[in-house]
Amino acid sequence: MELPVLNNVAPEAGGCSAGSCGSTDDQMGHLPEHIREKVFNHPCYSEEAHHYFARMHVAVAPACNIQCHYCNRKYDCANESRPGVVSELHHPVQAVKKVLAVAATIPQMTVLGIAGPGDPLANPERTFETFRMLSEQAPDIKLCVSTNGLSLPDHVDEMAKYNIDHVTITINCVDPDVGALIYPWIFWKNKRIKGREAAAILIEQQQKGLEMLVARGILVKVNSVMIPGVNDKHLAEVSRIVKAKGAFLHNVMPLISEAEHGTFYGMTGQRGPTNEELQTLQDECSGDMNMMRHCRQCRADAVGLLGEDRGDEFTMDKIEKMDINYPEAMKMRAEVHAAINEELESKRVAKNAKVQLVSIDGLKLNKPETRPVLMAIATKGGGVINEHFGHASEFLIYEASPSGVRFIGHRKTVAYCEGGDTCGDGETALDKSIKALTGCEVVLCSKIGFEPWGPLESAGIQPNGEHAMEPIEDAILAMYEEMRVAGKLVHKSSEQQKVA
Amino acid sequence: MAFEIIESCVNCWACEPLCPNKAIYEARPHFMIDPDKCNECAGDFEESQCVSICPIEGAILNELGEALNPPGSLTGILPAKFAELVARQQAA
Numbered sequence A: 001m002e003l004p005v006l007n008n009v010a011p012e013a014g015g016c017s018a019g020s021c022g023s024t025d026d027q028m029g030h031l032p033e034h035i036r037e038k039v040f041n042h043p044c045y046s047e048e049a050h051h052y053f054a055r056m057h058v059a060v061a062p063a064c065n066i067q068c069h070y071c072n073r074k075y076d077c078a079n080e081s082r083p084g085v086v087s088e089l090h091h092p093v094q095a096v097k098k099v100l101a102v103a104a105t106i107p108q109m110t111v112l113g114i115a116g117p118g119d120p121l122a123n124p125e126r127t128f129e130t131f132r133m134l135s136e137q138a139p140d141i142k143l144c145v146s147t148n149g150l151s152l153p154d155h156v157d158e159m160a161k162y163n164i165d166h167v168t169i170t171i172n173c174v175d176p177d178v179g180a181l182i183y184p185w186i187f188w189k190n191k192r193i194k195g196r197e198a199a200a201i202l203i204e205q206q207q208k209g210l211e212m213l214v215a216r217g218i219l220v221k222v223n224s225v226m227i228p229g230v231n232d233k234h235l236a237e238v239s240r241i242v243k244a245k246g247a248f249l250h251n252v253m254p255l256i257s258e259a260e261h262g263t264f265y266g267m268t269g270q271r272g273p274t275n276e277e278l279q280t281l282q283d284e285c286s287g288d289m290n291m292m293r294h295c296r297q298c299r300a301d302a303v304g305l306l307g308e309d310r311g312d313e314f315t316m317d318k319i320e321k322m323d324i325n326y327p328e329a330m331k332m333r334a335e336v337h338a339a340i341n342e343e344l345e346s347k348r349v350a351k352n353a354k355v356q357l358v359s360i361d362g363l364k365l366n367k368p369e370t371r372p373v374l375m376a377i378a379t380k381g382g383g384v385i386n387e388h389f390g391h392a393s394e395f396l397i398y399e400a401s402p403s404g405v406r407f408i409g410h411r412k413t414v415a416y417c418e419g420g421d422t423c424g425d426g427e428t429a430l431d432k433s434i435k436a437l438t439g440c441e442v443v444l445c446s447k448i449g450f451e452p453w454g455p456l457e458s459a460g461i462q463p464n465g466e467h468a469m470e471p472i473e474d475a476i477l478a479m480y481e482e483m484r485v486a487g488k489l490v491h492k493s494s495e496q497q498k499v500a
Numbered sequence B: 001m002a003f004e005i006i007e008s009c010v011n012c013w014a015c016e017p018l019c020p021n022k023a024i025y026e027a028r029p030h031f032m033i034d035p036d037k038c039n040e041c042a043g044d045f046e047e048s049q050c051v052s053i054c055p056i057e058g059a060i061l062n063e064l065g066e067a068l069n070p071p072g073s074l075t076g077i078l079p080a081k082f083a084e085l086v087a088r089q090q091a092a
Helices: A033-039 A092-105 A124-137 A152-161 A195-215 A235-244 A275-286 A316-320 A326-360 A363-369 A426-436 A450-458 A472-485 A493-499 B049-053 B079-091
Strands: A054-057 A109-114 A142-147 A166-170 A185-188 A191-194 A219-226 A249-254 A373-377 A394-401 A404-412 A440-444 A462-464
Touching: A092 A109, A092 A124, A092 A316, A092 A326, A109 A124, A124 A142, A124 A152, A152 A166, A152 A195, A166 A195, A185 A195, A191 A195, A191 B049, A195 A219, A219 A235, A219 A275, A235 A249, A235 A275, A249 A275, A275 A404, A373 A472, A394 A440, A394 A472, A404 A472, A426 A450, A440 A472, A450 A462
Parallel strands: A054 A109, A109 A142, A142 A166, A166 A219, A219 A249, A373 A440, A440 A462
Antiparallel strands: A185 A191, A373 A394, A394 A404
């Protein structure tokens, strides 16, 4: 049985009926050609691209004009990976130097974003000075910016000037009563405004900014932080509204909240969502909109592929010693990009051929017989299974069903075995991995040791190292077929409930 | 008549560009206010700008040494509640 590879298509809609026939390998499938053109090599927007292309953020924007209950401005820790956190603040000239050094060293780097650590548009001079210099010196780098939206309407025209064609707005609500539970205050027209009034102004500015960007043809992604009991029930409506206004992608992220972060939510015990809650909401929103599921919630100074951070290689003192000839580097970069695009294109052609084959036979016949299964993948990138179970610090989660394979999200863990002879607290790390894999029935990895095998099996998760170096989707399909033949996929309503 | 920034400042830069008198300057371990330049925004703004954007309670004091954003005024977590939460956290 051959199945198509789907992304962000609700399982019940299925295959080609979902309207993304021929490009179901890519959640960008439904987008108009001119938008796909802009996002195909953007790691933060394209699930496919994020295996191949890298991004970086420069921390030039320290100031913020609002307070969110999930943020603590005191925080600065190199071991934490989450938005708003940075180690080294840069002036625009330093930032540009850093960008050129990274782009010359990591040719896969296609995108430069300014995301903080405050709000980029609360620091317009620093932010736009950086963009201006980059648009002159490194025209082959895409520029994007992430904002809370409060002063967005004032800066839309300047963004258009520097060819910033991707903007992310964090929109957690469209209802001021919900907003009052997330934003204690904003700084607006030279005053601090609190409570519901503050939230109402912020929401109005966000929506206005979104409309202005769309009107100018600038791509808008919307980020939302899912806060259980606060806006979790409300985000499906947010999704509907921002889609209707022209946002092309919605990224629902889980709240990160720990007491030691010293945030309001951390202090007051507000919990983040479970993996299952997050997935349920993302599925609910995906009926209305293109959802993004591969976000790694990176730091405001992250460097490298999504999920990795090579910031340590590019500290200011190291950059000062580098001798960068950017015009030369640009030639090498163009060659690397062309090679990656060629590889992606050939994969796309191969997948399309497969999809069309399936649409003719097989799909409908098999549809009612088997139930969906979640599988976890250990990968270092490149779209293949190439990570040892014990070395994986995160797993990609896919769902296989009669409708095909779709990417669900990623789950972080602690690498079970850090290498060497001693797996210090291996026991607890394994427990953590097993917990992260809740709901999954299979974990595919390049290799797996003897020790974790038993505990995984007893937790109902079948380890498998037989598909090493195979493309992820192919291996999942093979595994799903193997389970079907073994009679493990018989539809049982109780089991279906558990998986869904 | 001048304000003062104290050590709880986190160097977030929010206040610096807002000062109508350019009295605030970057310094380590924390930003400073030049008392000769600060006039508490009198005549310029209804509210003192640095005080209105500062995200840290207690980081800016008036001439009497009083916190202009007293504990609880920004987070909504009043001091007694805050102590209770910290105690609970330490016990956990």
